Amino acid sequence: MIEIEGVHKSFGSLHVLRGVSLTVEKGEVAVILGPSGSGKSTLLRTINHLEKVDAGTVAVDGELVGYRRAGDLLHELPEREILKQRTKIGFVFQNFNLFPHLTVRENVAEAPISAQRRPKAEVAETVNRLLLRVGLSDKADAYPGTLSGGQRQRVAIARALALDPKVVLFDEPTSALDPELVGEVLDVMRDLARSGTTMVVVTHEIGFAREAADTVVFLDEGLVVEQGPPGQVIDHPQHERTRAFISRVL
Amino acid sequence: MTTTAPAVRPGTVPKVAPTRHPFRWLAAGGVVVLIAMAANSLVTNPAWEWEVVGEYLFAPSVLRAVLLTLELTALGSVFGFALGGVLAVMRLSPNPLLSSVAWGYVWVFRAVPLILQLLFWYNLALLYPRLSFGVPFGPGFFSVGTMDLIGPITAAALGLALHQAAYAAEIVRGGLLAVEPGQREAAAALGIPRARRFFRIILPQAMRSIVPNAGNEIIGLVKGTSVVYIMALPELFYQVQVIYMRNGRVVALLLVAAIWYLALTTVLSVVQYYIERHYGRGRA
Numbered sequence: 001m002i003e004i005e006g007v008h009k010s011f012g013s014l015h016v017l018r019g020v021s022l023t024v025e026k027g028e029v030a031v032i033l034g035p036s037g038s039g040k041s042t043l044l045r046t047i048n049h050l051e052k053v054d055a056g057t058v059a060v061d062g063e064l065v066g067y068r069r070a071g072d073l074l075h076e077l078p079e080r081e082i083l084k085q086r087t088k089i090g091f092v093f094q095n096f097n098l099f100p101h102l103t104v105r106e107n108v109a110e111a112p113i114s115a116q117r118r119p120k121a122e123v124a125e126t127v128n129r130l131l132l133r134v135g136l137s138d139k140a141d142a143y144p145g146t147l148s149g150g151q152r153q154r155v156a157i158a159r160a161l162a163l164d165p166k167v168v169l170f171d172e173p174t175s176a177l178d179p180e181l182v183g184e185v186l187d188v189m190r191d192l193a194r195s196g197t198t199m200v201v202v203t204h205e206i207g208f209a210r211e212a213a214d215t216v217v218f219l220d221e222g223l224v225v226e227q228g229p230p231g232q233v234i235d236h237p238q239h240e241r242t243r244a245f246i247s248r249v250l
Numbered sequence: 251m252t253t254t255a256p257a258v259r260p261g262t263v264p265k266v267a268p269t270r271h272p273f274r275w276l277a278a279g280g281v282v283v284l285i286a287m288a289a290n291s292l293v294t295n296p297a298w299e300w301e302v303v304g305e306y307l308f309a310p311s312v313l314r315a316v317l318l319t320l321e322l323t324a325l326g327s328v329f330g331f332a333l334g335g336v337l338a339v340m341r342l343s344p345n346p347l348l349s350s351v352a353w354g355y356v357w358v359f360r361a362v363p364l365i366l367q368l369l370f371w372y373n374l375a376l377l378y379p380r381l382s383f384g385v386p387f388g389p390g391f392f393s394v395g396t397m398d399l400i401g402p403i404t405a406a407a408l409g410l411a412l413h414q415a416a417y418a419a420e421i422v423r424g425g426l427l428a429v430e431p432g433q434r435e436a437a438a439a440l441g442i443p444r445a446r447r448f449f450r451i452i453l454p455q456a457m458r459s460i461v462p463n464a465g466n467e468i469i470g471l472v473k474g475t476s477v478v479y480i481m482a483l484p485e486l487f488y489q490v491q492v493i494y495m496r497n498g499r500v501v502a503l504l505l506v507a508a509i510w511y512l513a514l515t516t517v518l519s520v521v522q523y524y525i526e527r528h529y530g531r532g533r534a
Contacts, residue, residue, distance in 0.1 A: 048439055079444065087441035097436035101454050101532045111440035114450070143532035163440065 001026040001167055001198045002047060007056035009042055016042045018222035019056065024167070024215070027196045031209040031230075034219035035245055040202040043219065044169050047200065048089040049082050060089055061166050087115050090160030090168035094175050096152045098144040098159070104131070105140040108159045116163060123162075130158040134188050150181030154188055161192075168192070170201040206249055210234055218242045302502035306493065307509065315489035316510050322403075322475040322485060323514075326410030327468045333411065334418025339448075341423055352419065359416035365477050368409040372481050374400055406478040414471060421463045425456035457529040465522035472514050486510055 002024040009017040016039045024030045032040045045051035046058050049066035057074070058065045065085055067074035077085075098107050105127055112123045131137045134154040144152055153173055160168055170189065174182045186208050193199060193212040203209065209216050209230055216233040218226045218241075226233055226242045237243045292298060306312055341352035359367075375396040384390035400408070429452050437447040476487035484492070486507050494503040 050435060050439055083438075083441040083443060085441075086439060091436075091439040093432060093436060093439075095432055097430075097432040099433065099436070099451055099455075101529070103532075110450070111442055114443060114446045115441035145532055159440070 001028070001061060002200065003057075003059045004043070004047070005057045005059075007043070007046055007058060008054045009039075009046065009051060010054055016222050017046070017053075020219070020222065020224055021056075022217060022224060022227070024198060024200060026198055028214045029193045029197075029199045029201065029212055030215045030217055031213040032200065032202045032217045032219055033204075033206070033209060033233075033245070033249075038219045039222045040219050041171050044171050044200060044202050047167075047169055048086050048091050050091070052076070060085070065089075083115065087111065087163045088166045090163060090165035092153070092156050092160050092168065092170045092173050094172040096144070096149075096156045096176070098152055098156055100144050103141050103143055104136065104147075104155050107144065107155060108162045111159070112162050126162055126164075127158075130161055131155075133161075133191075134158045135184075148181060149177045150184045153177065153185045157185075157188055157192075167198040167200065170199065170203065172202055172204070174203065174205060204249060206234060206246070218245065220245070297501060298505065299499055299502040302499045303505050303509070306490075306499075306503060306506045311484075311489060311493070312486070312506060312510070315484050315486045316514075318403075318484060319472065319475050319486040319510075320514070322406055322410060322478065322483075323468065323472050325407040326414050326471050326475070329407070329411035330414025330471075331418045331422070331464065333415035334420075335422050337415060337419035338422035338426060341419065342426060356416045356419050359413055364409065364413045364474065365480060367413055368406060368478060368481060371400065371405040371409045372402065374405070402481050402483050406475075406481055406483055410471065410475065410478075414467065417467055418464070421460055421467065422456070424463070425458075425460035426452065428459045429455045454529060458526075458533075461522065461526050461529060465518065465525075469515050469518050472518065473511060 002022070004020055004022040007017050007020045008015070020039070020043055022030075022043075032043065034040045042051055046053050047060065047065065049058075052066065057067070057069070063085065064074075066077060066082055068077055069075075076082075099110070102110065108127045108130060109120075109123050112118045112126060113120060118126075127140070128137070131140055134157055136151060136154055136158070139147060139151060139155075144155065147155065153176075157168075157173075173189070174185050177185065182205070186205065189199070189201070189208070190212050201208070201213075211230075213230050215227055216230045217224055218233055218237070218239075220241050226237060226239050232238075233242065234246055237246055293300075337352045337355055340348040341356075343349050378396055380393045381396050381399055382390035382393035384392075433451060433455060434447070437451045442451065475485055478485055479488035479491065482488065490503040490507045494500045
């Protein structure tokens, strides 16, 4: 479902991604672990072209994201087409980034109506179904400012799902939350994982990785150091750097 | 709570005494006396000529002048902020040409005094007696006399709008910059089209910081229109001058103008309050 091949990305003189390759199958849950500055978030952001790449390819559902290939050269697609591709890729931010001047219902309904041009009545049903799924039906007409962090992130997840995406990307979804609110967000994500949603999750929640991930990817200094099932990467890491990291966070 | 709280004998818990503000009361008393004195002098000093004020407050020539002041304010604000909005977006554009042009505009129009600009537009006919429309450097399709196209009111509205646009551009730009970058990113990640992103997501949030400054500017413009008196346009300030030159009731007529400016500004302040409340929704 997601095929990343040889992706390089620099910010000025900082070489953040140094040739990352990674494949995520349909229905698979991949958790990316790694120390801060290892390039986890940047990698995630190249998957929906929030970050341009310097070299390499990212494909989702068999289609190159953000670029058109002509021989050995990649040409950036027009914005229209990039936006269309993004509707197939849900993204959940660390800081939620809900639209504060819109109600919960309007936040979730915005993209299906304006980006996918789906009929309003149909979208209204989708919104109700998704809010029920994240347990926030009673907050449909509230503004994000009145919700707790955990509730906001659940709305953000519903907003990403409203596009009926092929994959959902999570960028440290629980890092901005008070500790007692982390559980409710992880519950929603576990439920998604069980329902067969293809997910890529950047997180520091080792517990979530162990329990919900099919694949754990350990990234360090812009390279995939090790990847495999959680029982292997977390409990029996092969590389010294993975071992050092796991022992520090456990 | 009351049943589980440790038993405390009534009367043993110290209460906080209200803080007294004797000097506040004293100062308030002083202010009341001063206001009473001012009010008394306004009523009893015959030099204010309230009956003359009453006579001219709703005189047809004054009402026409108020209308022209309103018209100039409206034209200056609407076209000023429309152009200012475009300039702000240009200035924030990654395109260096657009951004430089916007910067240059703000540079020139903030530098040149409004009164000078107004005289300049008023005298445009000296520079270009005829304006011709056609192919650049090529043949013209038709041309008109500059005086016919740009009369005094057009010149005044043009000057006010162009001047206002430079300030509006900076206000709008500040408002757009104040929107958290994550908002743009989230909208882009959801695939929302560019125009929709701007008008539905970014602009309404920018309005929260644009409106108070814009309100200031527009209220400033109500009074700023008085500088067009140099073009002999019968707006409020010019009109009362004309009247008191004729009848010599200087103070009374200045008072008429002051009352109207106060009224217009009050209405605008109330409108601003409601607009702010509208864009503040979702934020307690």
